[in-house]
Amino acid sequence: MKARLRRSAALLAGSLVPLVLLAGRPASAAPPDPLADAFTRAAATYEVPRDLLVTLGYAETHLDGHRGEPSASGGYGMMHLVSNPTVHSLEQAAQLTGQPVSALKTDDAANIAGGAAVLRAHADALGLDAAAREDAGKWYPAVARYGNASSPQVARLYADTVYELLASGVRATTPNGTVTVRPQVVRPDLGAYAKAPDLDRTFAAAAVDYPSAHWAPAHSTNYAVSNRPSDDAIDRIVIHVAQGSYAGTISWFQTGPRANPTSAHYVVRSSDGDVTQTVREKDRAFHAGSYNRRSIGIEHEGFVDNASWFTDAMYRSSAALTRAIADRYGIPKDRAHIVGHVEVPEADHTDPGPNWNWTRYMQFVTGDTGGGNPHTPQSVCGSGYNVIDSAALGSAGTVYLLYNNSNGYNCVTTIKSSSIGTPSATSAYLEVQGSTRVPDSGNFAYYAGPIRASGAGKCVKWGGTAGSAGYDSPFEHCG
Numbered sequence: 019m020k021a022r023l024r025r026s027a028a029l030l031a032g033s034l035v036p037l038v039l040l041a042g043r044p045a046s047a048a049p050p051d052p053l054a055d056a057f058t059r060a061a062a063t064y065e066v067p068r069d070l071l072v073t074l075g076y077a078e079t080h081l082d083g084h085r086g087e088p089s090a091s092g093g094y095g096m097m098h099l100v101s102n103p104t105v106h107s108l109e110q111a112a113q114l115t116g117q118p119v120s121a122l123k124t125d126d127a128a129n130i131a132g133g134a135a136v137l138r139a140h141a142d143a144l145g146l147d148a149a150a151r152e153d154a155g156k157w158y159p160a161v162a163r164y165g166n167a168s169s170p171q172v173a174r175l176y177a178d179t180v181y182e183l184l185a186s187g188v189r190a191t192t193p194n195g196t197v198t199v200r201p202q203v204v205r206p207d208l209g210a211y212a213k214a215p216d217l218d219r220t221f222a223a224a225a226v227d228y229p230s231a232h233w234a235p236a237h238s239t240n241y242a243v244s245n246r247p248s249d250d251a252i253d254r255i256v257i258h259v260a261q262g263s264y265a266g267t268i269s270w271f272q273t274g275p276r277a278n279p280t281s282a283h284y285v286v287r288s289s290d291g292d293v294t295q296t297v298r299e300k301d302r303a304f305h306a307g308s309y310n311r312r313s314i315g316i317e318h319e320g321f322v323d324n325a326s327w328f329t330d331a332m333y334r335s336s337a338a339l340t341r342a343i344a345d346r347y348g349i350p351k352d353r354a355h356i357v358g359h360v361e362v363p364e365a366d367h368t369d370p371g372p373n374w375n376w377t378r379y380m381q382f383v384t385g386d387t388g389g390g391n392p393h394t395p396q397s398v399c400g401s402g403y404n405v406i407d408s409a410a411l412g413s414a415g416t417v418y419l420l421y422n423n424s425n426g427y428n429c430v431t432t433i434k435s436s437s438i439g440t441p442s443a444t445s446a447y448l449e450v451q452g453s454t455r456v457p458d459s460g461n462f463a464y465y466a467g468p469i470r471a472s473g474a475g476k477c478v479k480w481g482g483t484a485g486s487a488g489y490d491s492p493f494e495h496c497g
Contacts, residue, residue, distance in 0.1 A: 053081070053195035056127040060134035066141075067154040069199045071134055073184045074161060077176075078263055081190040081197060082324050086124035089321075090261040090280070091270045094123040097133025098266070104273055105166045107136050114139060126194055137164050144209075154184070158206040165265055168272040170214035172234060176265035178216070178424065179289075181206045182402050185423050203423070217294060227346075228339055231284065231295040237274030240281040242302040246311075252299070252347045254313035255340050255356045256306045257379075258282060259327075259369040264292070264319040271296045279304050282315035284339060288327045291335025291397045299343070306362045314343050322371030333375070334392045337382030341392075344383070351384050391438050391464055395420055399429035399468045406495060407480075415484030417446060419495065426474025428495075431467030432482035439463050446482035451493055455479070 057075075061068035075081050078098035079089075088094055092102035099122055101108040111132030112119050121128040140160035141151060150156040158177050165176030187201035217232045226233050246252055260267040264287040271281045281303040285294045297303040305315035316336060320327025340356060349355050353376065359367045382392050395405050395418040403420040410416050415434040422429070430448040445459035446466040450473050458466050466482060477496035481489045 051195040051197075053126060053192055054197050055195075056130045057197060059127075060131040063131065064134040064138040065148070065151055066134045066137050067151075067157065069202065070154045070157055070161070070180070070184060071130075071137065072190075072197050072199050073188055074137070074164065074180050075130070075133060076188045076190055076199075077180045077183055078266070079321070080324055080326050081192050082321065083124070083126055083129065084321060084323065089266070091266060091273075093262065093266070095129030095132075096126060097129050097136075098263070099123075099129060099132050099136070100166055103276060107164075107166065108132075110139065111136050133164075137161070140164055153207075154204045155206045159209040159211060162211050165269065167265060167269040168237075169234070169269070170211060171217050172265055172269045172272065174208070174211045174214040175217045175268070176263075177206070177208075177211065178402070179263075179265060182289075182424060186404070206424075226295045227299045228284070228293065228295060228342055231293040231339075234268050234272065234294050234296055236271040236281040236296040236303070237279075239275040240271055240279040240304060241297045242304070242310075244300060244302045244311075246300045246302070247347060250302075250311040252312060252314060253349055253355060254309055255343055255349060256309055256313045256315045256359055256362060257336075257340075257356065257370050257374070258305060258315060258317045258359045258367075259320055259322045259371060259374070260285065260317045261321055261369070262319070264288070264294075267317055267319065268294055268296060281305060282317040284315070285317045286319065286332055286336045286339070287401070288319045288329050288332050290401050290403075291329075291331040291394070292401045293335060293339055299346075306359060307364060309362045316340065318370065322369050322373065325373035328373060328375065331394055331396055333379050334382055334394055335397045337379055338392050338397075340383050341385075351380075353380065356380070356383065385439055391433055391435060393433060393464050395429075395431055395433060398431045398433070398465055399470065403427075403429050407491075409481070409489035409491070411482070411484040411489060412487035414487050415444065415482075417480070417482035417484075417489050419448075419478070419480045419491075421473070421495070426472055427470050428473040428478055428480070429468050429470045430480045430482065431465050431469070432484055433465045434462070434484055436485070442485065444482070444484050447480065449479040451477040451479075451496075459483075 061071050075096045081096045083095045093100040099108040099111050114135035117128045122132045140163040162173040162177035167173035188199040190197050267285050282305045283297045283303050302310045303315050344351050359369045399420045402422040402424050406421045407419040414436050417432040420429040430446045432446040441461035441463050444462040444466040447457040448469040449455035450471050456469050477493040480491050
């Protein structure tokens with residue numbers, strides 16, 4: 019019941035990967051779709067669940083082959099087949115499919131087949147038999163291995179992202195066709211990864227400089243231990259685009275030693291603005307050449323030439339992070355001090371590129387957004403949560419009920435829409451049937467909450483207040 023309501027809410031809210039139901043037509047009248055056909059053929063050839071294969075590719079690249087150009091970690095094509103000193107899935111795909119490496123880099127159909135072959139090889143190594151391969155949930159450990167993560171927790175983060183997209187549904191339009199995956203309930207079998215720390219749920223407040231960030235430290239050779247700002251003043255914030263996925267970027271920073279050490283202090287996810295810190299702010303990340311000593315680096319999941327990665331959630335979350343860093347070190351919130359990688363002297367990078375909306379981003383950083391709140395329900399509640407219900411609190415705010423289909427938790431938050439940035443009376447509460455009500459109330463500048471509680475199979479009451487307006491639900495959203 020909750021999953022169905024969550025999916026409906028996602029459609030109404032215009033989520034990152036909405037399901038679009040197209041008017042039916044006879045099969046004979048449908049135009050050819052080479053991209054969809056390529057996924058269907060590859061899935062059948064290697065006995066891989068087709069929807070899982072599409073979703074994995076979408077998580078990696080948004081099904082953009084980038085004209086054969088590699089990602090930052092040396093990944094090629096829609097399925098991000100990697101060739102670097104430590105990972106050789108591109109060469110593995112060539113061996114499994116009999117296709118030359120050149121074709122796997124540039125030909126979409128060959129690349130998709132290569133991705134399917136590599137995923138199936140991981141399944142075979144894990145002992146998945148024919149019956150198990152029919153269940154998409156059983157492929158979770160194989161998906162985790164496909165991401166080539168350097169640690170179990172990042173492998174879990176990678177696989178969780180794929181399965182969250184599978185639950186939400188995918189629709190990707192490319193020059194070679196449109197591919198759709200309908201939202202579906204899949205119960206992933208985490209296997210050995212159930213013991214790995216969950217970066218989407220585990221915060222290490224003592225380890226991070228930004229309270230909303232997760233902690234996944236970079237390899238010690240990818241940064242320099244320092245004592246900033248005592249040793250070097252911090253007066254710049256550098257905005258990057260990773261040329262890769264969220265989990266892949268974190269994993270790349272954890273890989274070393276290597277010839278060209280690379281890291282950034284933070285990585286921000288596209289879909290919901292989730293933030294992971296990989297280098298402490300006192301230390302020098304290797305991200306911006308001559309600016310390394312004086313700056314904090316923020317990487318953003320995605321590719322510079324594909325605007326679909328730059329979501330509202332990413333802009334808002336990154337801007338809140340930038341604002342906190344600027345306040346901490348007294349950095350002016352202007353474009354002279356908050357710069358793109360391309361603006362660093364002698365830089366040979368182009369990020370964040372022409373698709374990055376600097377005007378919008380700086381409005382979020384400075385708060386000059388026409389009274390808009392820089393926070394969203396998803397950024398407050400965290401990864402995997404989607405809005406299933408909401409209630410307006412006059413003009414003062416909105417209280418939201420969210421649900422996480424992967425862990426069965428509800429979350430409630432009240433987001434203010436007036437007196438933004440000024441502490442004022444705001445509250446939220448969540449009551450799971452059979453349990454004690456959990457409230458959060460006080461004078462808050464942006465929002466009340468988040469309040470999270472396990473609600474799978476149970477009814478919930480929820481509500482909140484902003485100023486003099488309030489909302490109280492009955493027990494509902496049961497199941």
